Structures are given as structure tokens and as C-alpha cells.
Amino acid sequence: MTNLISVSSAPIAKLEDKKYYDLSGTLKVMKKVFRESVVDGFELQLEPEWDSENPPLTDAQYADWTKTPKYTSGEILTMVKRGGPPILSAHANRDIGNYLCSDRESDVEKGKRVMYEALSLADGLGAEVCVFHLWNTRKKRLNLSHLRDVFCNTAAQFPRVKAAVENIPTHSEGHTPFSLVRLFDYITLDLRWAVMYRELNAFESTIDRVVNVHLRGRLERDRWVLDGSGISFYEALDRIRNEWDYSGLLTLEPEGGIQSSSFGNFVEAMRSLRT
Numbered sequence: 001m002t003n004l005i006s007v008s009s010a011p012i013a014k015l016e017d018k019k020y021y022d023l024s025g026t027l028k029v030m031k032k033v034f035r036e037s038v039v040d041g042f043e044l045q046l047e048p049e050w051d052s053e054n055p056p057l058t059d060a061q062y063a064d065w066t067k068t069p070k071y072t073s074g075e076i077l078t079m080v081k082r083g084g085p086p087i088l089s090a091h092a093n094r095d096i097g098n099y100l101c102s103d104r105e106s107d108v109e110k111g112k113r114v115m116y117e118a119l120s121l122a123d124g125l126g127a128e129v130c131v132f133h134l135w136n137t138r139k140k141r142l143n144l145s146h147l148r149d150v151f152c153n154t155a156a157q158f159p160r161v162k163a164a165v166e167n168i169p170t171h172s173e174g175h176t177p178f179s180l181v182r183l184f185d186y187i188t189l190d191l192r193w194a195v196m197y198r199e200l201n202a203f204e205s206t207i208d209r210v211v212n213v214h215l216r217g218r219l220e221r222d223r224w225v226l227d228g229s230g231i232s233f234y235e236a237l238d239r240i241r242n243e244w245d246y247s248g249l250l251t252l253e254p255e256g257g258i259q260s261s262s263f264g265n266f267v268e269a270m271r272s273l274r275t
Contacts, residue, residue, distance in 0.1 A: 003246070003247060003250045005040050005252070006089065006250065006252070007039050009044050009045050012258070014258050017259075021050070021068040027084055031084070033085075040088065044090045044091065044127070048094060050071045073118075077121055087125040089212055090118060096111050097136050098111075098136045111150075115132070119155065120158065128249070134147065139172065140172060141172065141173060148184070152185075163184075164184075164188040164211050165180070166188040166189075166193075167180070167190050178199040187210045188211070188212040192216035192229075192255070195236070207244045210246060213251065214253050217254065217255060219269055250273065
């Protein structure tokens with residue numbers, strides 16, 4: 001079975017000198033890439049910068065939030081469905097884990113609401129997978145039973161969408177990213193984090209629950225490079241796809257920045273994932 005090939009929406013905005021939070025501009029870039037016939041669709045990244053209530057909690061500049069247009073999930077759905085390319089997966093707001101792991105009940109309730117909206121949007125777009133960063137990466141103690149109950153109860157309301165937990169970093173005592181994601185029904189395997197934690201091979205035992213693989217790579221001419229990993233990008237891809245017989249979604253997440261001048265190289269590098 002041939003894997004569906006996807007690419008994350010936010011990083012490719014730079015191919016047309018757009019910002020990652022520029023939704024309308026990013027949709028234009030997605031359409032341009034889709035016309036090259038090198039992807040089957042896209043992973044739509046839902047940015048916390050689009051939230052009108054408060055600035056992002058993770059990995060962002062406050063200045064970006066102040067100048068970013070705000071969108072409701074309904075508005076995003078309308079914009080994307082209006083002639084947009086296929087959405088194979090959605091990546092939920094990366095702040096959800098921080099909300100759900102908060103000691104404040106108001107934050108937890110917001111996390112539930114934002115998680116519900118992401119799943120609803122994925123369902124409305126016909127996306128099979130919705131990816132979640134489910135914990136606060138800096139928190140040393142996690143209430144895993146509570147976190148799992150909240151997540152599973154919300155996900156159960158959207159049976160057509162596979163709510164997949166990603167192996168993001170953790171400081172939780174006694175846990176690693178793999179030991180956490182294996183607690184859930186569906187997994188998104190992020191190649192960069194799996195290699196960094198030396199856990200890539202561990203995922204073979206759960207490959208039947210992996211529904212999305214984030215292939216992280218830096219563009220170098222017409223190929224993808226996995227820096228500082230001890231294994232090449234294409235060796236890792238071959239292991240996952242051929243040795244482990246993984247037939248699910250492959251989502252390329254470009255690293256290191258890509259520029260408009262490298263569009264042709266990007267297209268050829270995406271084409272290399274088919275071989």
C-alpha cells in the first residue's frame with residue numbers, strides 16, 4: 001500500500017514569503033504546491049496566534065499575536081473549504097497541553113474547548129487525523145489519569161477522526177515521550193523527537209497505532225537531511241515505511257527555514273518521498 005504524502009502548512013508559507021500565521025497567504029501557497037502533484041494533501045496547523053482571548057503560551061512572540069488576524073474555527077473551516085486543497089490531518093493548537101495541565105480550572109476548561117474545536121474542524125474538513133501536543137513539556141508531574149480521561153472523553157465525540165498524541169519532549173519524572181504516547185489509542189510519531197530521545201526503534205512495537213509520521217528534515221538541494229541524528233533522513237524513512245510496513249500518513253515538516261527561491265528544490269525533495 002502506498003503512503004499518502006502530506007506537508008505541514010505553516011512552514012511552507014515561506015515559499016511565497018508569507019508568515020506562518022497568515023492563513024489566507026498560506027492557503028495560496030498550499031494550492032501552488034498541490035498543483036505540482038507532489039503531495040496528496042496537507043496538515044493544517046491551527047495556530048494559537050489566531051486566538052483572540054490571549055497570546056500563545058508556547059514558542060511564540062507576543063508581537064506576532066498582536067498583529068495576527070483572529071479566526072473562529074467556523075471561519076477557518078469556511079476559508080479552507082472554499083476551494084482549498086485536501087486536508088489529510090489537522091494539527092491542534094499547540095497550547096492545549098499547557099491548558100490541560102494547568103492548576104487553574106479555567107485553563108483546563110479552555111483546553112477542553114480548544115481540543116473540541118480542533119476535532120470538530122478536522123471532522124468538518126474530512127481529515128482522518130488530528131494531532132495533539134497533550135502535555136506541558138516543562139511540567140515535572142502530570143496527572144496522567146485525568147489527562148487521559150479528558151482527552152479520551154472529548155475524542156470519543158468524533159469517532160471518524162483519529163485523535164493522535166505526538167511524542168513531544170517531556171520533563172515528567174519517570175517518563176519519556178514514548179512511554180507517554182503509548183498510553184493512547186492513536187500516535188503521531190515525530191521523527192526529530194524520536195531520534196533525540198533515542199526512541200525511534202521503540203515505536204516499532206506500536207506501529208499499528210501510529211496514524212501519522214512527522215518527517216522532520218532540512219532542505220538541502222533536492223533532498224531532505226536529518227541533522228545530528230546518527231541516522232539519515234532516508235534511512236529512517238525506509239525503516240518506518242519498509243521494514244516496519246507502515247502504510248499510514250507521512251507528513252513532511254520542513255526544518256531550518258525554506259525560502260521562495262528554493263521552491264523548485266522543495267518540489268523535487270517532496271517528489272523524492274515517493275521513491
